[in-house]
Structures are given as C-alpha cells and as structure tokens.
Amino acid sequence: MTKVVKKVQLNGVEKMVEASPESRLLDVIRLELNLTGTKEGCGEGECGACSILINDTLINSCLVLFGQLNDGDKILTVEGLGDAKHLTSLQECFITEGGTQCGMCTPGMLIAAHALLIKNPKPTREEIAEALAGNLCRCTGYKKIIDSVEKAAKIMRGES
C-alpha cells in the first residue's frame, strides 16, 4: 500500500502521479487521474477497451501495474488525441463513417488505430484489421471501423 510517485508525460503534459505500485494502470488513469475515456471491458487483455500508448507502444492498461512505469514515460490516452472542439482526422472519420455505435470500444479502437498510423501511414485494409485484432467491438461489425481508419489515413496523407 506504500504509494510511489512517478513523473510521467501524460498526454503531452508533465505530471507527478502518486499511486500504489500494484494498482493497475487502468485504475490509476480512470480513478486517480479522472481520465475516463479509457474503458474497462474484460480486465484480462482480451478486448482492448483499455488500450493506451506507453512511449508510442500499444498496450492494454488493465495488464500493466503502476509500478512498472518508469520516470519520463510518455502516456497517451484517448483524451490526448483531440477534444470535442478539435477532433483529429481519425476521430472525425469514426463519426462520419459510422465507426462508432455504443462507443464502448471506441477509445481503444482510436488509440490502436493511432498507433498503427504512426508507424504505417498507408495501411491496407488487411493491415488495419490486423492492427485492430486485439480490439473487440460488439456493435459495428468492424467494416465501418476499417472504413473510418482507411479514410482518416487518406486525409492525413492529404489525398482527400
């Protein structure tokens, strides 16, 4: 229960975060930092609703303990993408292409898609599906999510 303090870059802002080392990063993000965009679906690595980036690497925050962070780690949650007034192309396209319905999977999908587009600005539909294989959606049937990512990639490349 002895808490520890870590200095992290949270969505681009330096922040001192204090929590028990055995807390799940997911709980620290939602309960301590009040960033409730990151969701808990399964709590065991299956669904991807809790996906975030640590140092540009996609992970499930339900399977990382707070103590595993290092000082200086860069954390990106869905709140770090864009807010309601300044949506990123990816967020915009999830709306226009019907990539979101109930929204439970959406933050994780956005983060996983963002991670893909950092590394691969021109993914094929197969590559998009592959990159989102760890993210489950009970609503959309995935086609529209893939459409959304494909469209966003195009816009980001300046092609549409």
Added chain:
Amino acid sequence: MKDFVYHKADNLPEAVALNAAYPDYPPLAGGTDLIVQWRSGIRKLDGVVDISCVDELKRIYDEKKEIEIGACATHSDIIGNAAVKKHLPLLVQACMSIGATQIQNRGTIGGNIMNASPAGDALPVLLIYDAEMLLQNVKGERWVPVRDFFKSYRETALESGELLAKIRFPKRDFFDYRGAYYKIGTRRAQAISKVSMCVMASVSHGAIKDIMISLGSMAPVPVRARGTEALLKGKVIDDNLIHTAERSLADEFNPIDDVRSTAQYRSYVCGALIVKFLRESRIKK
C-alpha cells in the same frame, strides 16, 4: 490485510538478488499471464519482484555462433529483430501467433517459457532449435538444454531463487531445410492453441534426409515426436508414407480433453498438419 510487497529491480544483479531474497514473490515480466492469474483469483499474490524494466534482460545479442535473447525481450522485440528473422524464422512466426499487438508488445519470451503452459506458443520452437536456458541465482549460473528443462505439467528445471536470464540458440545451417509453424486455435488473434506444431525437414530428390517435429498441447510438456521422426527419416515421400506419418503422429501421444479441445480432435489435427507439411514438401522438390 497484509500490504502488497512490490520490489522493482533496476539492473540484472539487483533482479537476481531480489529474486533470491524473496522466493514467495514471483518475477513480474510483461504480466500478461501473472496479472491475469492474480486478478482472476487463480493465483494468490502477496508481492512481486518487478523485472520488467531491467535493460540487460531485454537485449537480443547476435553472436558469432549463437543468438541470445534476454528473458524480458517481448514478442514484438523478437518479431522485429533482423538476426532472429534470419536465423530463427520459426520463432518469429510463433511470436506473431501470440495474442494481438497489445499482448505481443508486452508479453515476453521468458514469461511464455516460465508460465510453462503446454499451450505456450514459443515452446515447440525451442525444441526444434535446441535452445538452452541460462538460469541465474546469487551463487552463479547454469545452462540447461531445453530437453531437460520442461519436467512435467507446469514444472521446469528452474529452482527456487533462480531467474531465467536468457535463452541461447545455436546458429545452425538450415540452408536446405524447409520449416513451418502451425497453430490451431478458435480464431487467429488472441486464441490459445488447441494444438501447435513446429516442423523442419530437409528433403532431397523426394526423400526425407532429416526431419524434426515438435508439438504443443499434445502432452503435459512441449514434445518432440521422435517416433514419427525416426519412421520418416530416409524415406521417399509418397502417399503411403504421408498416410503412415499421419497415423503415427496421431498415435504417438495421448493428449487430453480440456476446455479448449478434445483428445480426439488434437490427435486428428496433428495428423492433418503433418500431411499438409509433407504434401507441400513434396511439391517443393
């Protein structure tokens, strides 16, 4: 309630010392097995020794005669490493079959080995490539070849106080070999294997000069199919031999029924996989 004890190692000597000092607190690498087991109540946990940030344990060394992979190298680290791709392509394939990106980015080869599940997807590959494990404790270290490492269901040669530090693979010349890694699960991503097979063969003029077959989920530990290998060596691949191989492999082990599959299905599928491999090897000269 007792406080949870969290020890974090910053370097290898510290990891070894903490691991020896706190035998009741398991090493925490990627946590993709340990955290799930703990949170679901399968495994009681009063503390951990966090080794996930130890740089020395994450490195992959491309040496002259071998490749050494640190126990905390993630599946993604392995998939992305050029030397591993060149010398151990079946290991890359196996790591690519583990979970989805999030799991590959976090889960480690050492965790896969030490979780020691018969369904661990990297394990059959270790048998084919003759891997050796480096076990370290405060007194010293020892190398254990993979054939002596997996003792019985979820039991390994690792003793209390020892840490798996790295895995060494000899660089062998597999120039004229053809290899394949097959994983059968309910779906491609995120599924735990029902059966996995790693096979490598050297075929010349239609005859099998050498063949190695290893299997996951067919026995309490990952196994080499020595009986079927011996039966096939030196023979010409024809329909008859393919049929013999299928029957022999299905008969060589006594798999079990469990939540993922049945014994009958497992035997049937591993027979079907060797048929597929031999048919393709025949076509490929």
